[in-house]
Amino acid sequence: RLRANPARGTGMIILDSLTKRYGDFTAVAGIDLEIGEAQIFGLLGPNGAGKTTTLRMIAGILRPDSGRVLVAGHDNVLDPVEARKLLGFVPDRPFVYDKLTGAELLRFSAGLYGLTGPEVETRVDELLELWDLAPWKDQLVESYSHGMRQKLILSSALIHRPRVLVVDEPMVGLDPRSAWLLKDVLRTFAEGGGTALVSTHTLELAESLCDRLAVIDKGKVVASGSIEDLRREARSETAGLEEIFLKITRGATDSEIARVVGD
Ligand code: ATP
Numbered sequence: 001r002l003r004a005n006p007a008r009g010t011g012m013i014i015l016d017s018l019t020k021r022y023g024d025f026t027a028v029a030g031i032d033l034e035i036g037e038a039q040i041f042g043l044l045g046p047n048g049a050g051k052t053t054t055l056r057m058i059a060g061i062l063r064p065d066s067g068r069v070l071v072a073g074h075d076n077v078l079d080p081v082e083a084r085k086l087l088g089f090v091p092d093r094p095f096v097y098d099k100l101t102g103a104e105l106l107r108f109s110a111g112l113y114g115l116t117g118p119e120v121e122t123r124v125d126e127l128l129e130l131w132d133l134a135p136w137k138d139q140l141v142e143s144y145s146h147g148m149r150q151k152l153i154l155s156s157a158l159i160h161r162p163r164v165l166v167v168d169e170p171m172v173g174l175d176p177r178s179a180w181l182l183k184d185v186l187r188t189f190a191e192g193g194g195t196a197l198v199s200t201h202t203l204e205l206a207e208s209l210c211d212r213l214a215v216i217d218k219g220k221v222v223a224s225g226s227i228e229d230l231r232r233e234a235r236s237e238t239a240g241l242e243e244i245f246l247k248i249t250r251g252a253t254d255s256e257i258a259r260v261v262g263d
Contacts, residue, residue: 014070015034016070018054029050031219040187041212042198042205043197045215050216054199057069064077086164087162094153105141110160132181154167154182162194165196171205
C-alpha cells in the first residue's frame with residue numbers, strides 16, 4: 001500500500017481517515033481531504049480545531065493513530081524518505097540553532113536532503129536575496145528578529161525545491177512588506193505547479209490568498225471547497241468569509257457573549 005489507489009484520485013496530498021488522539025481526547029477525528037497541484041489550500045478553523053496536529057502529521061513529525069497521509073502517492077509512515085523529499089514544512093514555533101549563521105543553517109538543511117556543493121551556495125544566495133536577508137548571511141541567527149527567523153525558516157523549507165510546502169500560521173510576526181512577499185512567494189510557488197498548504201484563523205488571509213479551503217472544527221472537516229462553495233454551504237450569496245466561518249463553526253452567539261462580558 002505504498003502508492004495512492006488511483007480510484008482515490010491524484011491529489012498531491014491525500015488525507016485518508018486521519019486520526020490523532022492525545023490520551024482520551026481526539027484532536028483529529030478522521031479527516032479525509034484531497035489537495036491537488038498548483039494551488040494554495042487553506043486549513044481554517046478556530047483555536048484548538050486540530051490544524052497544527054494535522055499539519056504535523058502531514059509533515060511526518062507526528063504519527064497518526066489511524067488513517068494515513070499520502071504525499072504524491074507516498075505513504076509518509078511507510079515511505080517517509082520519499083514523502084519528506086517532496087515536502088517542505090514550516091512549523092508554528094520553529095526551533096532554530098542560534099549559534100549558526102543564516103547561511104550555515106541553510107547549508108545544514110540542504111545537507112539533510114543530501115544536497116552539497118556549489119549548487120547549494122547558489123540556492124542559499126538566491127533564497128537569502130529573495131527575503132532581503134542577504135546582508136545578514138553571515139550573522140548568527142541569535143541576532144535575527146522574529147520576522148527574519150521566520151523568513152530564514154521559509155528559506156530552509158524551500159532549499160530542496162519541494163513540490164509541497166506546508167506552513168503553519170504563515171503570517172505571524174511578519175511586517176507588511178514581508179507578508180506581501182510571502183503571499184507572492186506562495187502564489188508563484190503554486191503557479192509553478194506546487195501545492196501550498198497553510199493553516200490560519202485569519203479570515204482575510206484565507207479569503208485573499210487561498211484557492212480552496214477546508215474549515216475544520218473539533219478535529220473534523222465541516223466544510224471544504226472554494227469560497228463560493230463555502231458561501232453556498234452557508235446558504236448565502238453575499239456573505240464574507242467571517243460570516244460563513246461563524247455560521248459553519250457555530251461560535252458563541254451575541255447573546256451568549258453579552259451574558260459573559262456585557263453589562
Ligand atoms: P490554534 O489555532 O489555537 O493553534 P489548532 O487548530 O492548531 O489551534 P491543535 O494545536 O492541533 O489546534 O490542537 C488541537 C487540540 O489538541 C487542542 O485541544 C489541544 O489542546 C490538543 N493538543 C494538542 N497538542 C497536544 C498534546 N501534545 N497533548 C495533549 N493535547 C494536545
